[in-house]
Amino acid sequence: MSTGPTSPSGDDRTPSPWRGISFEERMATVDFRVGERAHITVDSDVCRSCTTRECVTACPADLFAPTADGGILFNYEECFECGTCYMICNHEGAIAWTYPDGGHGVVFHHG
Amino acid sequence: MPGEPMPMADRTAAPAAEFDVVVVGAGPAGSSAALALARAGRSVALVERGPFPGSKNVYGGVVYGRVLDQIVPRWWEEVPVERWVVRRSTMMMTGSQSLSVDYRSEAWGEAPYNGMTTLRSHFDSWLADKATGAGAELITSTVASGLLFDVDGAVAGVRTDRPDGDLRAKVVVACDGVNSFLAKEAGLLPAAEATHHTLGVKEVLDLPREVIDERFGVRGDQGVDIEILGCTRGIPGGGFLYTNRDTVSVGVVLSLPQLAASGTRPEELVADLKAHPSIAPYLRGARLREYAAHLIPEGGYDTMPTLATDGLLVAGDAAAMTLAAGVWLEGVNFAIGSGLAAGRAADRAIARGDWSAAGLASYRQGLERQFVLADHRRLRRAPSLVLSERVQQRYPGLVCDLVEGMFTVTNPTPKAGGLRVTRRAAAKHGVKLRELAADTVRALRIFG
Numbered sequence: 423m424s425t426g427p428t429s430p431s432g433d434d435r436t437p438s439p440w441r442g443i444s445f446e447e448r449m450a451t452v453d454f455r456v457g458e459r460a461h462i463t464v465d466s467d468v469c470r471s472c473t474t475r476e477c478v479t480a481c482p483a484d485l486f487a488p489t490a491d492g493g494i495l496f497n498y499e500e501c502f503e504c505g506t507c508y509m510i511c512n513h514e515g516a517i518a519w520t521y522p523d524g525g526h527g528v529v530f531h532h533g
Numbered sequence: 534m535p536g537e538p539m540p541m542a543d544r545t546a547a548p549a550a551e552f553d554v555v556v557v558g559a560g561p562a563g564s565s566a567a568l569a570l571a572r573a574g575r576s577v578a579l580v581e582r583g584p585f586p587g588s589k590n591v592y593g594g595v596v597y598g599r600v601l602d603q604i605v606p607r608w609w610e611e612v613p614v615e616r617w618v619v620r621r622s623t624m625m626m627t628g629s630q631s632l633s634v635d636y637r638s639e640a641w642g643e644a645p646y647n648g649m650t651t652l653r654s655h656f657d658s659w660l661a662d663k664a665t666g667a668g669a670e671l672i673t674s675t676v677a678s679g680l681l682f683d684v685d686g687a688v689a690g691v692r693t694d695r696p697d698g699d700l701r702a703k704v705v706v707a708c709d710g711v712n713s714f715l716a717k718e719a720g721l722l723p724a725a726e727a728t729h730h731t732l733g734v735k736e737v738l739d740l741p742r743e744v745i746d747e748r749f750g751v752r753g754d755q756g757v758d759i760e761i762l763g764c765t766r767g768i769p770g771g772g773f774l775y776t777n778r779d780t781v782s783v784g785v786v787l788s789l790p791q792l793a794a795s796g797t798r799p800e801e802l803v804a805d806l807k808a809h810p811s812i813a814p815y816l817r818g819a820r821l822r823e824y825a826a827h828l829i830p831e832g833g834y835d836t837m838p839t840l841a842t843d844g845l846l847v848a849g850d851a852a853a854m855t856l857a858a859g860v861w862l863e864g865v866n867f868a869i870g871s872g873l874a875a876g877r878a879a880d881r882a883i884a885r886g887d888w889s890a891a892g893l894a895s896y897r898q899g900l901e902r903q904f905v906l907a908d909h910r911r912l913r914r915a916p917s918l919v920l921s922e923r924v925q926q927r928y929p930g931l932v933c934d935l936v937e938g939m940f941t942v943t944n945p946t947p948k949a950g951g952l953r954v955t956r957r958a959a960a961k962h963g964v965k966l967r968e969l970a971a972d973t974v975r976a977l978r979i980f981g
Contacts, residue, residue, distance in 0.1 A: 476793035482826035525674030532737040533591035
């Protein structure tokens with residue numbers, strides 16, 4: 423359960439991001455009709471020169487993971503198609519973004 | 534092929550290749566545009582990339598229905614409503630305090646109603662049905678992947694990812710949402726600009742209907758919408774909590790550049806809000822049904838693109854029509870208003886045989902005469918005030934401390950006067966009384 427009034431959240435709050443629900447469980451509530459074409463591609467060579475990594479912070483689906491060699495590992499399958507990643511990326515050419523093919527991708531039932 | 538192949542039934546039958554108008558996106562803007570055109574007797578294709586209208590869409594609380602009077606008389610008898618909003622609350626909070634302005638009206642729970650909560654998969658499909666009922670052709674599971682141009686450079690249709698390809702039209706209405714690749718291709722929107730965009734993240738939580746009624750103090754089909762300031766760790770934005778029939782929706786809206794710079798993950802801020810002592814009691818025992826995220830164009834009037842070029846109109850989120858003006862947070866109604874106006878303008882242009890930018894100019898004039906651009910122009914300076922540092926980071930705490938200072942009984946010490954309490958609260962939050970006065974005047978100028 424994630425909603426117990428455990429401690430008042432304040433400026434001194436301790437980080438406990440999921441409060442009882444794992445990110446996998448969170449994403450498992452979403453209907454994704456995964457297509458065979460990756461609709462987002464990441465150029466890891468460009469990402470290696472990036473120190474700010476905005477995509478890692480802001481992607482609501484947490485799809486961007488830094489790799490040991492300084493690149494970015496990206497998984498397109500559980501994407502909300504929101505556009506956050508390409509809009510906040512400060513490195514031109516790092517993220518190529520299109521919509522998934524028609525009928526594919528996220529399907530919101532309670533949006 | 535990873536994932537299941539799409540069943541053929543998911544795709545509608547091959548459309549004719551030529552229409553008076555192609556409308557891209559079967560959200561509220563697109564379906565409204567298609568409806569206006571179909572009712573005027575134009576042939577219309579309504580292209581939707583999702584498997585059904587609303588499947589890609591997320592909103593943040595209330596659909597204000599007055600604009601629907603222009604579409605269906607007594608629409609409230611058939612619209613897929615979750616609850617009619619009779620309680621509207623604005624809450625300012627810190628980690629351990631909150632102050633609410635809570636308004637309730639029985640009239641809002643009766644026809645002709647003011648606002649409703651709904652699910653976009655239901656609402657958008659209902660609106661698209663109105664368009665197809667009037668004769669528009671809905672083409673789902675189809676991405677409009679680019680614009681077609683004629684020899685003079687005027688827009689003349691769209692390319693699609695269907696095997697049968699192009700859809701030609703006299704006019705294209707781009708209602709393809711906040712990322713509008715069609716408006717970008719036409720050079721009307723920048724390719725990527727985080728400024729003026731917010732990210733909405735939302736959790737829909739299961740709660741039994743009677744539990745919602747009890748906790749939110751409503752009955753029957755009455756519902757509640759709570760808008761929240763001060764719950765985003767200083768990242769410009771806010772939070773929301775609203776009731777559906779047997780679910781509640783809770784989430785935050787976050788300015789994109791500051792979210793990216795914060796190092797804070799968006800779902801952590803939703804978890805913060807859910808654990809807040811003023812919010813947690815509403816949600817006790819609720820289980821996550823669906824997690825969602827979507828971008829919102831919040832810049833308002835001054836960030837809108839050119840609305841008409843040769844053969845192309847832009848409406849809804851694609852044209853930054855969302856009104857994010859603090860006490861007023863509206864989007865679906867502005868999408869519907871702009872879509873209807875775009876449809877009517879395209880019809881007039883075709884009737885006159887001139888669908889160049891000049892021929893389509895009546896679209897903007899139509900919007901200026903009604904609420905869509907009139908409200909936006911009047912409130913054009915609201916987004917920058919609402920997202921300003923003092924409003925976001927200092928005033929929620931200042932106001933809460935002010936009220937706490939007034940209502941904390943300090944016997945045997947005598948009560949402090951209002952001015953002293955205000956001074957003390959302002960000083961604690963680093964706000965000069967001069968700044969407070971200036972912001973008050975500014976707010977009165979914008980909202981007054």
